[in-house]
Every structure is written in C-alpha cells, then in structure tokens.
Amino acid sequence: xxxxxxxxxxxxxxxxxxxxxxxxxxxxxxxxxxxxxxxxxxxxxxxxxxxxxxxxxxxxxxxxxxxxxxxxxxxxxxxxxxxx
Amino acid sequence: xxxxxxxxxxxxxxxxxxxxxxxxxxxxxxxxxxxxxxxxxxxxxxxxxxxxxxxxxxxxxxxxxxxxxxxxxxxxxxxxxxxxxxxxxxxxxxxxxxxxxxxxxxxxxxxxxxxxxxxxxxxxxxxxxxxxxxxxxxxxxxxxxxxxxxxxxxxxxxxxxxxxxxxxxxxxxxxxxxxxxxxxxxxxxxxxxxxxxxxxxxxxxxxxxxxxxxxxxxxxxxxxxxxxxxxxxxxxxxxxxxxxxxxxxxxxxxxxxxxxxxxxxxxxxx
Numbered sequence: 001x002x003x004x005x006x007x008x009x010x011x012x013x014x015x016x017x018x019x020x021x022x023x024x025x026x027x028x029x030x031x032x033x034x035x036x037x038x039x040x041x042x043x044x045x046x047x048x049x050x051x052x053x054x055x056x057x058x059x060x061x062x063x064x065x066x067x068x069x070x071x072x073x074x075x076x077x078x079x080x081x082x083x084x
Numbered sequence: 085x086x087x088x089x090x091x092x093x094x095x096x097x098x099x100x101x102x103x104x105x106x107x108x109x110x111x112x113x114x115x116x117x118x119x120x121x122x123x124x125x126x127x128x129x130x131x132x133x134x135x136x137x138x139x140x141x142x143x144x145x146x147x148x149x150x151x152x153x154x155x156x157x158x159x160x161x162x163x164x165x166x167x168x169x170x171x172x173x174x175x176x177x178x179x180x181x182x183x184x185x186x187x188x189x190x191x192x193x194x195x196x197x198x199x200x201x202x203x204x205x206x207x208x209x210x211x212x213x214x215x216x217x218x219x220x221x222x223x224x225x226x227x228x229x230x231x232x233x234x235x236x237x238x239x240x241x242x243x244x245x246x247x248x249x250x251x252x253x254x255x256x257x258x259x260x261x262x263x264x265x266x267x268x269x270x271x272x273x274x275x276x277x278x279x280x281x282x283x284x285x286x287x288x289x290x291x292x293x294x295x296x297x298x299x300x301x302x303x304x305x306x307x308x309x310x311x312x313x314x315x316x317x318x319x320x321x322x323x324x325x326x327x328x329x330x331x332x333x334x335x336x337x338x339x340x341x342x343x344x345x346x347x348x349x350x351x352x353x354x
Binding site: 013014015016018019021022023025026029030033 | 233237271274275277278281
C-alpha cells in the first residue's frame, strides 16, 4: 500500500459487503434449486382460486417446499385479511 | 480409461480457455497423453489460444456427423507430442452437438488418452451442459467478484444434478476451485473478495490461485499456453495446479502480497 493509498482507503470495505450479499443470495438460490419446477405456477393458480372468494394481495400466499431425507413436505400458508 | 476434466464457470471471460490450454499442456508435458476439446460451437477460440488456428481442417461437429474421422480432426501440438487439440466448429450452431455424438467421441478418445480436457463455453446452454455431462472432474474457474461467484455456484448445482454420474447414481463429479485474476494487494485493501471468502461461500476444494497477470495477455497474443512461460507468476500457478491435481503436495502461492521495497511502498508502483 502506498502512502497516498493510506489516506484514500478509509472508505467502506466493499469486499465484506460483497461477501455478505453473496452469502444471502447463494443460500437462497441453493434452497430454491431443489424445489420442483411447478412451484411458482402452483402458487399463481392457488392465488387465483382464493381470490375468487376472498380479496387477498399478491403476497398472501407462501409456498414452502422442504426435503428431509425421503420425506418431502409442501407447506402452504395463506394469510386472510381481517374481517370487517 | 481416460479421466475427463471439464473446465467450467458459467460466466464468460473468467479464464476458462486460458485454463484449459494451460492445464492440458501441463498434463501433456508431464508425460500424460492429453486431448483438449473446444465445446464452444460457433465461437471457437481454443485453437487461437493454443496457436494452431491455421492448422484446423476438421472439427468436433464434422466428427459427430461422420464427415471426418477423429484422427483427421485431432491436431497434434507442435511443442509437445503428447497433446492433441480438437477444435469446435466455427460455422454451425450449438444444436449440432448431440449427447450420443459427444459420448461416442469421448469413448473413442478414452481408449487412447490419459486425460481429456473439455473447454466449456460460457452460459448454461447445450455446449456447456454437454461439456460437463460426461465429466469425472470439474475445474470451476472463478474470479473474486460477485457475478462470477454466483454463476459458479449455479454451475455446481448443475454439475451435481445433470451429469451422467448423477443420472446413473454413481460417485459424484469431483469439483475443484481455481480462483483466477486474484490481486492480493486489492484483497488487503478490502476491495476484493479473499480466497477464504470465496471458499467459504462455495465450499470447494481449492486447487490453486492464479494471480492477475500481464503474462496471460502476452501468452494469448502469441498463441502460447501461459504455462509455457515458466518465468511468469500465472505460468507457475498453473504448473502448481497441475502438480496438485496429480496428487502432489504444493503449498499455495500468490495469495499473499509480494514484498515491496521502501520506494514502491511509499509511492506505489502498480
């Protein structure tokens, strides 16, 4: 490191920022890698069906797929709006 | 039986062809009969990096379509008689590659060669997936940079699910990390992901670090695999990588900043 660099380098450490972003992203992408490919479509269709009866937002449904050994679990979570 | 190595990365421009040329030459120079195959159909460049672009007559697609024999298409390297190059086609598109066709070529080469190096194109289309399909070992070339690391992780996912070994339930492909274009001084300044960072994210066995080096461009300018430039840092890094791959223990180099004199410390020389 040169003397000039020494005064310039008190900026943020971008490498640690890169590492943090990558760790989150890679973990997320690895989790969705093992999911069946029909999952996003399933989520859309379920949302359409529920909207026939209840007015819910785009993110009212979360579909979670988990694999544990030989057991596969499909977890479906629907948040209904408050009744008025 | 030959050992099939795929050189892959997902992202373009990280040094796949440079690496393929270097390790193929390195293995051949160690006395192992080696073939290196360009899978980048439509955009071949391995011939240029190897310096045999004017000797290309037949290519991979000609052999697949039975328009030429394997022996007619293989180019023997002029510097090392253990090394052969199989160029990609420049005129066809990637759909000319078939799994059966590539499988047949690799099977035939396996009878005669010790190592087969498959230089994968960038991306995840047919050329890239076929280059890795039959592999025994994968060299994942990664730059210490976010998009390259992410793409490498994506390739690891494909390697573990869409290869012949995975489909047949055999022992998985052995994956190795080659971290290229590394600048220890920038890592020290906190401007670049360190080798430990990348290893922690990808959890891969490190085969070697290739420093950012002027010698790589000089080598490609002249059509000489950089491993033949024995004075250069990148050339030495590849020589170490080949040795480690062959089972030798070599301490890792080029990870720490070079010691500089007082003058360059004060005024900076790079």
